[in-house]
Amino acid sequence: MNTIYDVLIVRLGEFMVRRQSPITRIMINRLVESIEKRLGREGVKAEVKIYTGRIVVEPRKNDLFKALHILSKIFGISSISPALETENEPSSLVDGITWILRVLKPRSVSIMISGEPLGISRRELLWIITDRLKKELKIRYDLTKPEKTIGVDLRSDKAYVYTEEYRGPGGLPYGVEGCLITLVSGGIDSAVAAWYTMKRGIRIIPLYIDYGKYWPLEAHKRFKDMIEKLYVHVPWDILTILRVKGVEEILFRAKIPNRLRCLFCKANMYRIAGYAVEEYGCKGVSTGESIGQVASQTLQNLNIITRLSKHPIYRPLAFMDKLEIIDIGKMLGFGELAKNVGSCMLKPSHPETSASSRDYEILRKALEETEELARSIYRENLEVIHLH
Numbered sequence: 001m002n003t004i005y006d007v008l009i010v011r012l013g014e015f016m017v018r019r020q021s022p023i024t025r026i027m028i029n030r031l032v033e034s035i036e037k038r039l040g041r042e043g044v045k046a047e048v049k050i051y052t053g054r055i056v057v058e059p060r061k062n063d064l065f066k067a068l069h070i071l072s073k074i075f076g077i078s079s080i081s082p083a084l085e086t087e088n089e090p091s092s093l094v095d096g097i098t099w100i101l102r103v104l105k106p107r108s109v110s111i112m113i114s115g116e117p118l119g120i121s122r123r124e125l126l127w128i129i130t131d132r133l134k135k136e137l138k139i140r141y142d143l144t145k146p147e148k149t150i151g152v153d154l155r156s157d158k159a160y161v162y163t164e165e166y167r168g169p170g171g172l173p174y175g176v177e178g179c180l181i182t183l184v185s186g187g188i189d190s191a192v193a194a195w196y197t198m199k200r201g202i203r204i205i206p207l208y209i210d211y212g213k214y215w216p217l218e219a220h221k222r223f224k225d226m227i228e229k230l231y232v233h234v235p236w237d238i239l240t241i242l243r244v245k246g247v248e249e250i251l252f253r254a255k256i257p258n259r260l261r262c263l264f265c266k267a268n269m270y271r272i273a274g275y276a277v278e279e280y281g282c283k284g285v286s287t288g289e290s291i292g293q294v295a296s297q298t299l300q301n302l303n304i305i306t307r308l309s310k311h312p313i314y315r316p317l318a319f320m321d322k323l324e325i326i327d328i329g330k331m332l333g334f335g336e337l338a339k340n341v342g343s344c345m346l347k348p349s350h351p352e353t354s355a356s357s358r359d360y361e362i363l364r365k366a367l368e369e370t371e372e373l374a375r376s377i378y379r380e381n382l383e384v385i386h387l388h
Contacts, residue, residue: 003061004103005082008068009153009160010035010055013076013170027201030173031055031076034235038070041237051155056085068166074235075199077168081151083160088118090128093159097129097150100161101137106148108140109133115154172201174235179203179282180314181242181273186222188329188337189288189317194230195332196316197286204286206230207276209269210245214345226337231387233332241385242276246377251346253373254366259352262296263305264363268374270309271367275378277311284312290325291318295351304355308363 012031032048032055039046039059044067046059059067064082071080086096101109117125129152133139153160182197182204184190194204208223231239247268256264273285289297296305306313317325326338352359 004100005064005084005162006058006061007083007085007160008057008059008064008071009081009083009162010057010071010077011079011081011168012053012055013078013168013172027076027173027176028055030176031074034074034076034174035071037237038074038235039067042066042070044070051158054153054155056155056158056160058085072166072168073233074174075169075171075201075233076173078170079165079167081153081160081162081165083151083153083162086159086161088154088157088159090117090120090125093117093125093152093161094129094132096159096161097152098132098136100150100163101133101139101148104148104163106139106146108142108145108147110141110143110146110149111152112149113152113154115152115159117154117159118157169199169233171199174198174201175203177201177283179205179280180284180286181276181280181282182206183269183273183285183287184208184223184226185288186219186224186226186337187288188334189290189293189325191226191230191288191334191337192325192329192332193286193288193316195233195334197314198233202286203236204230204234205240205242205276205280205282207242207244207273209247209272210243211248211344211346212245214248216343222337226334227387229334229337237388239387240280241387243383243385244272244378245381245383247272247374247381248346249377250370250374254370256362256366258348259350260355260359260363261346261348262294262351263301263355263359264366265346266296267305267308267363267367268370270305270311270313271371271374272378274309274311275375284314285309286314286316288317289315290320290322293322295353298353300354301352304360304363307360308367 035048044059044063046057049056068080071077084096086092111129113122130141151162180202182194184206197204227241250268254264291299
């Protein structure tokens with residue numbers, strides 16, 4: 001990162017499109033909190049200033065690139081630009097632009113001004129800047145194909161000059177929408193679903209249903225890898241993870257046809273997650289399910305098992321196909337989670353793909369009959385992990 005810059009301009013996500021309100025201010029404050037916590041977790045000291053529609057982060061000079069990388073993963077940020085801070089008055093501003101252009105040495109430039117200059121109009125300020133460029137630097141002002149575009153962001157008494165813009169994840173600041181219990185398996189689907197859940201301002205509490213010897217050993221390891229990868233995107237200090245063992249006992253006790261085992265297993269996962277929803281005060285459950293991807297995820301089966309849940313079920317990936325999910329996962333750094341690790345040993349040879357109303361009643365009754373056992377297993381086998 002070029003040392004001509006001393007601050008980072010943070011442009012806010014979609015919530016700034018809304019009319020200014022107490023909710024908007026809450027979101028901005030939550031975003032500032034996310035920035036401070038995430039930088040602090042990585043040992044980056046920085047001053048954070050708030051302007052209308054902007055946040056300016058001033059880290060130590062040597063930490064500018066590191067801070068940029070961290071900010072690019074914080075939800076609620078639409079883009080970031082390394083910038084040179086000057087006073088919002090023509091002389092200081094033009095000096096700053098001149099300094100940057102002496103270093104970059106472009107042959108032609110365009111100037112993009114946002115905000116209002118103090119004491120003069122934007123047109124007058126642009127004329128002062130371009131006149132100096134021609135006389136002192138011999139740089140051509142070109143609106144069609146400039147070699148470099150100079151951005152000028154004017155904020156009350158300060159001005160910020162930048163030449164590059166880096167994308168952030170967008171969305172809403174983490175936690176402003178409350179929490180969801182997020183069912184995770186260690187696979188790429190649940191990782192991408194958790195990321196999209198967080199992007200919508202939701203604090204996640206990942207829940208791993210551990211089927212012990214009936215689930216591949218590599219899958220258990222993958223779960224741990226997945227949590228580490230997700231934590232990179234969590235701006236708060238602590239990520240709470242839940243793990244419940246011994247749940248297979250419920251499947252063995254349930255009086256259901258073999259073909260309904262996958263559906264009962266999924267409905268039981270929803271139920272276990274529901275206990276956590278109630279305990280942690282969350283708004284529901286999120287999953288990595290995608291319509292039609294496997295037998296339990298046909299539209300008819302999802303309809304049946306959703307009706308069996310006492311709490312809302314959210315599916316961020318519902319309308320994505322597998323290849324699309326894998327591509328997004330690779331882009332987010334979850335590529336290793338796409339490798340096949342084997343299948344569940346409890347899966348029947350011919351699972352039901354289109355459950356009927358009668359099947360719904362069978363599943364509902366089986367859930368009722370195993371309710372006491374399920375609550376007992378949750379209470380006795382729940383492991384709470386705090387990653388920090």
